[in-house]
Amino acid sequence: MENNALGILRQYDLRHTDTRENILNGFLQKSSALSHGDIETYLTDGFDRVTIYRTLKTFLDKGIIHKILDDNGGVKYALCKDQCALGHHHHDHVHFKCSACNETFCLEKFLIPEIILPEGYQRKEINVLVQGTCPKCN
Amino acid sequence: MENNALGILRQYDLRHTDTRENILNGFLQKSSALSHGDIETYLTDGFDRVTIYRTLKTFLDKGIIHKILDDNGGVKYALCKDQCALGHHHHDHVHFKCSACNETFCLEKFLIPEIILPEGYQRKEINVLVQGTCPKCN
DNA sequence: AGTTTTTTTGTAATCAAAACGCAAATTTAA
């Protein structure tokens, strides 16, 4: 995936708008996952809540970002590093949430091990959230 | 853990009330996980929303039920089958959500495999949600 | 450039979920 906002927008065939560029830059700069609230808070340009919802949905649909489950029943988002496309996300890495700083990271290099399921259960998607403390807070 | 509502309440040193007994019976009867909304919908006795919130929180704190992450940013709950106590949950089983019937199950017998983390990351809790189709919907 | 078409955005309104305070009711203990 490209590493600049405009390139990504072009690559995914999305129009270039201020909101999209800014939110994308947010993701590119922050190494941790962002929630809707994070974006609303940290983005200086004060975009409308609704626009942010829509932008996240668009990015999600296109396969630019992926969902990360939060332990309190929320959702965060982070860039897809690879092979995700329209409606099909393929992620096999572990997510880590630090209970001290509350940041959530994609551990891209650390793959989810084989998980054995009972007879008759068909797997489609797996989500692993590990909670604990990160190197910075340790 | 006891297998009847009154026994569980006694075991965990909770007062016996209609709401608690009913909600507990709901969990004991249903094999799948329940959300706040599920309980509100299926419990005939029409308990107050707020009471249900508080009851779930009480059960959670005591270690009677545990949280199960939902993919859409929600939370469901299911009984803890073992060794959970005040403020300390210990679960190492896989959760499975069927995308056809939307039910979520604890696969008690299917343990989460060893997950390797980068240097410096300290694990405390792990949550695994597998999505796909269950035997009934297959 | 100027105009048209299409997409995106902001505003307001709506709807649902969750939290809080307090008084009434229920449970337990004395």
Add this chain to the structure above:
DNA sequence: TTAAATTTGCGTTTTGATTACAAAAAAACT
């Protein structure tokens, strides 16, 4: 049976998310 402690129900408030629609912006086309 009474008193103390806990739990519940209701009203209110706050917060989060969704929708409809008009205004604004981006791309396409003279």
